[in-house]
Amino acid sequence: MSAATQATAAAAQQHESDRAAYRATLVELARADRRIWCLDSDMGGLEKQFQAELPDQYLDLGIAEANLMSVGAALASTGLLPFVNTMAAFASARALEQVKIDIAYHALPVRIVGTHSGFSAAHLGPTHHAQQDLAVMRSLPHMTVLTPADPAETVRMVNAAAQLPGPVYIRLGRGPTDPVYPGPAGFTVGKAVTLRTGGDVTLVAAGSHPVLFALEAARRLAAEGIEATVLNMHTIKPLDVPALVHAAEHTAGLVTVEDHSVLGGLGGAVGEALAEHRPARVLRVGMADAFCARPGDHRTQLKAAGVSPEHVIAAARAVLTGRSSPSSTEVPSAEASDITKESAS
Template identity: 55%
Template sequence: MSRATREAYRDSLLPLLGRHPELMCLDSDTGLFNAEYAATAGDQYLNLGIAEQNLMGVAAGMAACGRIPFVNTMAAFATSRALEAIKIDIAYNRLPVRIMATHGGLAAGHLGPTHQALEDLAVMRVLPGMTVVVPADAAATEAFVEQSVSLPGPLYVRLGRKPTPALPAAPPPVIGQAQTLRQGGDVVLASCGPYPVLACLAAADALAGHGIEATVLNMHTLRPFDTETLVAAARPASLVVTLEEHWRSGGLGGAVAEALSEAAPTRVVRLGMPDQFVSEVGNQEHLVAHYDLTAERVVREVRAALDGAGSPAGSPAGSLAGSLS
């Protein structure tokens, strides 16, 4: 069943407000919370309007006074327009603010580059003490919201806009622990977010038909990063491929390359958005296909790398990262 991660967050937060009077829901006129929701939440819901810097400042003040605010805005605005407030007011003071950022990646594709968030993971994961999470489906979102209540320090959660399919049945994800969705000894496919994780699972099925067994890792937490699980999967493999709905620099691919270069040098292929602003017009599904963030792309890249042929010519989403050894 398809369900939007942002709606899963909204629906799981309301019962938590009733059980935890210290929680607050701070909105920025997102339209995600209707009048009935606001009435049920009562004094624990405040709509501060489209003023993201103020949103983060108010959240920091509340957190400093013992509250745990969940702040709601779009990912592009949280990590650019309000970044100074996040860095200085929230991260510097290690305050328990939960930044629930909708329209992550290409989810706001139809609104263009001003609303697309292709740098948010890179920006947020370098902030000391910031936990950074990308749920791959609604069930994972619900689990992370529940876990966040007792999580120390600030948290950034990248959410989508439209419904996305559920992952195959698996144990509930835990913040900070990568999920191994499939075991295989030849290559590792690491990804985060709904479309990339589903693409890697489909790619693993296709690669098995070519005699290539792939481990699939859902690296939903970019900080703190689960280096132990990644290294254990990478050691027997000849190749690690990352796929993300993010520019190739600084996001999941960067985190994987950094971890392996120090702990287990391995050849890494980083797949993601090319180093340019989006010029194509379309919704998220159209842009994911246009920029080839797909299972078919992963299969081509794995086979080309293992054959020693390099990256296919004309590939729009970036080239081989080369060896880290």
Template identity: 45%
Template sequence: MSTDIATRRSVAEVYDHVWENRSTIQSRDAYAMMLLALARENPLLACLTTDMNFQDHFARELPRQFVDLGIAEQNMITVAAGMTVAARPVFANGMSPFAIARAYEQIKVDVAGANLPVKIVGTHGGLASGHYGPTHHSLEDIGATRLLPNMTVVVPGDAWEAVQATVAVADDPGPTFLRLGRSATPTLYDERTEFVLGKARVLREPGRVLFIATGPYPNLVAAEAAAELAATGITAGHLNMHTVKPLDREAILDAIAHAEVVVTIEDHRAVGGLGGAVCEVVAEVGGPPVRRIGIPDVHYDLVGGERYLLDNAGINVPNAIAKALDVVAR
């Protein structure tokens, strides 16, 4: 984690800094920079945390807008909900496996049910903390939060998208789950395009194959798989579904009009997350077959680095191509 996040920057300067360093900066650092810049402009914005040291710079500069609840995620969510009486929005920060799974009842009742502007930010999403073992895997968080009423679920694809999403969710009046990773990842973008909640980004125009991905590594897999298929003469589209809820049904329906198969890719269980959401849309209109790539529906108890665990689970380019060719003939 970089000490650079403590540098004083305006919102516009954060945008510029992250864009220039979008392949080398961690998404959680990009988020932390933007959150502080937004808080300087909005004295009602509050930041809560569960002993996450990447927010220390916020506490030093804006102590009246900051509360550290310690390692007590359930308490943090309830406190965040209560603080919305005087503060809006309230960002509640924690490691995703604990901020969501441990505090799910509080999220369900105090935040989603009450439709309050609490922005739950879960770092270390997916297998980002795989080196700590299955207690720190966060493989159910997208599915769990998309089940809840009023909840927006956002999974940025890189650091650049993380800062854009931070601004977007801060302006949105309802509750949000913003899922961030741990490591810096290559950027998905060559141009500074607009980010809109609930609107997928078309990274490659629809073809015979349609890849739909969410999150950094799944989108990188989709991009490479689409390029490799195209090199063999099989056209392949790629949607970055950064917002899993509300899902961009229009983008999916437009893209499947051209597709013989849809392949979804996510660093989440293959049930309940992006793949399940896409299947719901496609099934309603009798669309093409869908092949889902995600974590198998087993107790995934391996310990190791994030890339190793993703590859072991089949979240890789060869498997993405194989799923497509299972339906599309060369």
């Protein structure tokens, strides 16, 4: 890591969100490498931070996400390294055909940066919620899929992504989150980070809130005499299968935690890998298979959908007792039922 990058990583400790850390890092990278371009879709802020300093490496395509991906592919085919910026929900749904055919099919080095992931656009409703993007993006050939745990890891991740040969999807939140790492740390694409070690159960988390929930759950479980390993699975594809196999062999089972649907995301990827390489008990803590139409902030909506430290604790206990799922008395089921009711209405 260069001195400049180390300085940016240190500064990232002061950023409140991974989105802010990403934008600062992108400017630094583009200063040093004129092949790096910023393609905007009226996201707000990039024109002040990036365009103001590097106008010749910036394009705003407006609210036209499909066109954004095609232009990014065209620029990448000429040898440039575009970072295309939009919301995660739009990158993985509205512009999916262009991501698939224009970018992934040709294995072009386009970095797709999807902000407002999961329920981080809570106030904007289901049209802007990204419950399916990990499932979509990891299914595309050639695509690397990354999601950081905090702003400092975002800096390391974006620097690493800039060096990768093919397309990359970087999944970011919107608002501020607490730091996970207290100081400098390493980062390797495809290699999970062990944040805590325990011999009873393994909690595998991806993304800022899920990693924080897993760490909180592990601390509370320790007070009960249950020791949990916590893995930050920042790379969804390529997945760190050896780390998962080790967890399956040395603990009673695994609990996955994600700000994404229980279908097809981190939980799906972990379940698929272990079914093939080392079958083990896996319980998934993720969003219920329903739209969320209720108002609320990010954490409130996650809890209502089935993602909270309490849900992680209940799943860990269920793994250890051999049950296939937590009992109804172990999780805040009333709020969880609200999401289904309101989504159906």
